[in-house]
Amino acid sequence: MPSEAELIAQRLEKRARLLEHVDPYPARVQRTHTAAAAAAAFAAAGEPDGEGADAIAVFVVGRVTAQRIMGRAAFFDLTDASGRIQLHFRRDVQGDAFELLSLTDLGDFLEVSGALFRTRTGELTVAAGQWRVIAKALRPLPEKWHGIVDVETRTRQRYLDLIANERAREIARKRVAIVGAVRRFFTDHDFMEVETPVLQEHAGGAAARPFVTHHNALDRDLFLRISLELHLKRLLVGGFEKVFEISRVFRNEGVDARHNPEFTLLESYEAYVDYEHVARMVEELLSFVAQEVNGTLQLAREDAETIELSAPFARTTYRGALREHAGFDYRDYPTVDALRALARERDLPVAEGASWATILDGFMSTFVEPRFVQPTFVFDYPTELSPLAKRKVDDDGAVERFELFINGYEIANAYSELNDPVDQRMRMDEQARKAAAGDEEVELIDEDFLIALEHGMPPAGGLGIGIDRLVQLLTGEHSLREVILFPALRERDRGTHGQVRSDPRA
RNA sequence: GGGCCCGUAGCUCAGUGGUAGAGCAGUGGACUUUUAAUCCAUCGGUCCUCGGUUCGAAUCCGAGCGGGCCUACCA
Numbered sequence: 116m117p118s119e120a121e122l123i124a125q126r127l128e129k130r131a132r133l134l135e136h137v138d139p140y141p142a143r144v145q146r147t148h149t150a151a152a153a154a155a156a157f158a159a160a161g162e163p164d165g166e167g168a169d170a171i172a173v174f175v176v177g178r179v180t181a182q183r184i185m186g187r188a189a190f191f192d193l194t195d196a197s198g199r200i201q202l203h204f205r206r207d208v209q210g211d212a213f214e215l216l217s218l219t220d221l222g223d224f225l226e227v228s229g230a231l232f233r234t235r236t237g238e239l240t241v242a243a244g245q246w247r248v249i250a251k252a253l254r255p256l257p258e259k260w261h262g263i264v265d266v267e268t269r270t271r272q273r274y275l276d277l278i279a280n281e282r283a284r285e286i287a288r289k290r291v292a293i294v295g296a297v298r299r300f301f302t303d304h305d306f307m308e309v310e311t312p313v314l315q316e317h318a319g320g321a322a323a324r325p326f327v328t329h330h331n332a333l334d335r336d337l338f339l340r341i342s343l344e345l346h347l348k349r350l351l352v353g354g355f356e357k358v359f360e361i362s363r364v365f366r367n368e369g370v371d372a373r374h375n376p377e378f379t380l381l382e383s384y385e386a387y388v389d390y391e392h393v394a395r396m397v398e399e400l401l402s403f404v405a406q407e408v409n410g411t412l413q414l415a416r417e418d419a420e421t422i423e424l425s426a427p428f429a430r431t432t433y434r435g436a437l438r439e440h441a442g443f444d445y446r447d448y449p450t451v452d453a454l455r456a457l458a459r460e461r462d463l464p465v466a467e468g469a470s471w472a473t474i475l476d477g478f479m480s481t482f483v484e485p486r487f488v489q490p491t492f493v494f495d496y497p498t499e500l501s502p503l504a505k506r507k508v509d510d511d512g513a514v515e516r517f518e519l520f521i522n523g524y525e526i527a528n529a530y531s532e533l534n535d536p537v538d539q540r541m542r543m544d545e546q547a548r549k550a551a552a553g554d555e556e557v558e559l560i561d562e563d564f565l566i567a568l569e570h571g572m573p574p575a576g577g578l579g580i581g582i583d584r585l586v587q588l589l590t591g592e593h594s595l596r597e598v599i600l601f602p603a604l605r606e607r608d609r610g611t612h613g614q615v616r617s618d619p620r621a
Numbered sequence: 622g623g624g625c626c627c628g629u630a631g632c633u634c635a636g637u638g639g640u641a642g643a644g645c646a647g648u649g650g651a652c653u654u655u656u657a658a659u660c661c662a663u664c665g666g667u668c669c670u671c672g673g674u675u676c677g678a679a680u681c682c683g684a685g686c687g688g689g690c691c692u693a694c695c696a
Contacts, residue, residue, distance in 0.1 A: 118665055119631050122647060181656070188653035205653065221646070234654045258632035258645050260657055265632090267688045279632090323695060368695050369622085378696070464693070473694095525696065581696045595696095607687060614631085 123253050123617045129218040130251045136215065139248040144226045145174045151197035154239055157231045165232025165242050174228045175200055175241055176249060178278075179221055181259065189216055190240075193225060201240040202227055208244065221259075222252035253617050266596075271607070273600050286598055289408055290586045294361060296407040297381060297582070300400050306357040306383060311346035313339060313363070317561040320344030320503065323366040326376075339365035343382040344503065344577065345564045348532065351384055351575050352567045359383035361582065372594040376603050379582035384532065386573040390515045393529040393576035394492055397519055398426035401490070401526075408589060414522075416591060420488065422522060428490035433479070433513070436493050441482040445475055445497070446512075470549065472499035487520035502542040502558045504530035505574075521588055529578040536568040 133139040148156060153173050163169040177195035184190075187206035192199050202225075206213045219225065227246040234240050257263045262279030269276040269283070276283040302308065318325035320342030327336050343360045350358050364380045385393070405412050405424045414422035431439070438444050441461075448454045451471045458465045458474055463481055465474050475497060487493075496516040498506060504514035515531035533539050543565070546557040586598040596602040 121665070122631060125647070181658095183655050183658050184652090185655070185658075186652040188655080190655045190658085192656075201656070203654075207653080234656090236654065236656075238654085238656065240654085255631045255646060260645065261633040263632070265628095265688085267628095268632090270688095275632095321696085364696095366695065369693085372690085374695060380696080466693075528696085579696085584696065605687065 120615045122255055123615070126220055126251065126253045127617065129220065130253070133215075133218050133248055133251060137247055139251040141247070141249055144176050144249050145228070146176045146226070148173045148175055149197035150175065150177065150193070150195050150200040153200055153231060153241070154198075157233075157239060162233060163231075165230040170230040170232070172228065172230050173241060174226065175202075176226045177224065179219060179223050179225060180256070182219070182221060184216070187213075189213075191219075191225075193227065193241075201234070201238050202229075202243050202246075203234070203240045204243045204246075208242075212246070219248060220252060220255070222254070222256040223248055224250035224252075267604075270596055270602055271604060286586075286590050286592065287600060289590055290598055292408045293404055293586050293589060294379075294582060296404040297400070297580075297585075298361060299407075300403050301359045301383060304357070304396075306359045306385070307355060309347070309350060309355075309358050309360055310362070311340075311343060311350075311360060313365075315340050315346075316563070317345075317559055319558055319561045319564065321364075321366075322557055324368060326365050326367050341366050342579070343380060344579070345561055347382055347384045347577070348572060348575075349564065349567045351386055351532075352570055352572045356386040356573075357384070370603050372596065373584075375583070375595055375599055378595075378599075381580045381582055382578065384575050384577045386575045388576040389531045389574070390494075390517055390529050390576050393578050394428075394430075394517055394519075395426075397527050397529065397578065397580075398428055398490075402426055404585075405589060414588070414591065416522075422489060424490060424521075428492055428519065429487075430492045430494060432495045433493055433497065434495065436483045437475075437478060440486050441478050468552075470499070472497060476500060484520055484525070485523040488522055490519060490521045490526075492517045492519050498542075501530065502546050503533055503539075505533045505535075506538070524584055524588065525581075526584060526588065527578060527580045529576065532572070532575045532577045534568065534572040534574060536565060539568055540565055 130139060153171075153175060156171055156173075157163075160169065160171055163171060175193060175195070177193040177200075179191050180194040180199065181192035182189065189204040191202040191204070193202055204213060204216060209216075225246055226249045227241055227243050229241040229244045232240055232242055257275055257279040263269050263275050269280070273283070277287065298308065314328070314330070314337040316337065318338035318341045320340075321344070323341045325338040325341050327338055329335070330337050341364055343362065343364065347358055347360060359382065361379065361381045363377050365377045367376065368374060370376060401424050402412055405414070412424040414424065416422065434445060443457065445454075448457055451474070454471055454474045455465055458477065461478075461482075463477055465477060469477070494517045495507060495510075495513045496504070496518075498512055498514050501514045501516045504516040507513045507515055517529055518525050519527035533542070543558060543560045547560050549557045550559060583595050583598055586592075587595060590598060592598050
């Protein structure tokens with residue numbers, strides 16, 4: 116009678132019958148070996164016979180992922196985080212307990228004791244003695260061969276993806292390894308890891324719409340941060356010379372394969388260095404992380420050229436890249452109207468009321484960025500696009516900023532940080548004028564930050580790297596949703612994912 | 622936000638106007654070294670939702686919900 120509700124009812128019945136013997140949800144279990152440790156111990160001992168005096172006795176725990184029952188014997192697969200080990204139950208050994216095996220289902224967790232042996236087909240196996248259910252599952256496991264392939268189910272119920280798909284586990288582990296390697300790189304270079312506020316009076320440091328929330332006791336609105344920049348700079352003012360933070364930031368924008376409303380950002384600031392220094396550090400950082408997590412600097416891709424992450428990376432300038440790949444010099448188009456006319460000529464769609472800088476960036480992302488498959492630094496951005504970066508000494512219209520592109524994606528963004536409080540105030544004023552004109556994605560005046568700057572901030576090089584994008588790059592995944600365990604999705608059926616609720620009274 | 626595509630059993634999928642199907646999972650039976658175990662039998666459906674066309678709709682049309690891809694903003 117297996118509709119979903121009936122499958123659950125059957126398992127509830129089995130749970131009730133187990134309860135007559137023993138609690139199927141004990142708080143304490145016994146475990147001497149993981150699946151992998153059992154295999155290692157068995158090999159180290161010279162694969163002793165399971166019935167001899169030198170047999171290796173183990174307690175293993177894990178989830179039942181396969182059952183092959185054949186009359187008076189049964190083979191189960193037991194899976195834990197280290198891998199899989201086979202269990203062999205025999206009627207003549209188990210006695211009455213053998214019948215209780217019918218109360219176990221795929222997905223249940225078991226604790227099993229017994230001696231290790233190798234079957235005649237060569238499979239490492241526990242000759243099961245005492246065993247018990249340590250967690251009874253009420254819902255069926257995904258199909259054993261195809262697993263879960265439905266993208267929506269895989270993201271809404273990521274645990275099913277993790278149970279069924281080795282690739283999902285691999286990505287999750289690699290992400291942890293990447294964040295760990297990045298953190299190690301910075302701490303090894305004497306950077307101090309800090310924590311700055313998520314809830315802020317002003318959401319600054321980037322051009323994006325923020326989330327707004329409300330503090331009841333203080334009775335005022337607060338913003339969720341959109342970047343880490345302005346507080347890390349306050350720490351430079353405070354006298355720390357090398358700081359970094361790896362943390363979530365929040366942007367109230369669209370959701371798609373490349374964007375999630377919350378994502379993980381790395382930012383670092385180092386006093387007394389410029390963006391050239393930061394560029395060399397980024398080369399070193401990416402080489403280090405790739406080597407640590409992938410064991411190679413090459414990123415092989417299907418049907419596409421291999422990406423080489425070895426330093427030095429290619430370099431160009433914003434102006435030079437546009438000249439080369441878009442075929443014009445932006446200095447020849449100094450006004451919005453001129454640039455807009457050019458955009459029309461090139462069939463580049465331009466939003467109503469877009470600024471000069473926005474249109475220019477449109478050229479950049481459409482005609483130039485996709486060309487940078489191999490790691491390429493683009494130096495010296497127009498000042499208008501970069502209100503927090505220091506102007507170039509010999510060129511007022513450009514700032515000391517670079518972005519790093521790999522596989523057509525922006526991976527890193529860095530400046531020689533603007534530390535002239537007068538220039539900073541003027542640039543924020545300029546942004547404020549744009550805001551007044553209706554542009555929602557501009558830097559707003561943060562008076563508290565300006566006051567900090569006015570106390571003196573040392574020259575410094577700053578860096579930002581989107582960790583999710585970096586994970587995408589190093590795993591070769593095409594969608595951000597694959598590298599974020601629980602990406603944002605629309606609400607559906609009040610959290611039941613369209614599934615029936617279990618009802619113990621049914 | 623716009624365009625295109627998709628939604629069928631717990632899972633993976635067939636079915637494109639005429640009685641809703643398969644494999645796995647489940648249930649019952651056979652089977653003491655199997656490993657996608659095998660064999661026999663069997664249960665299981667708001668065909669995403671609502672409305673329309675039709676003698677008749679999973680199938681055609683419309684709207685909605687959810688998802689995917691492309692596109693626009695953003696990282």
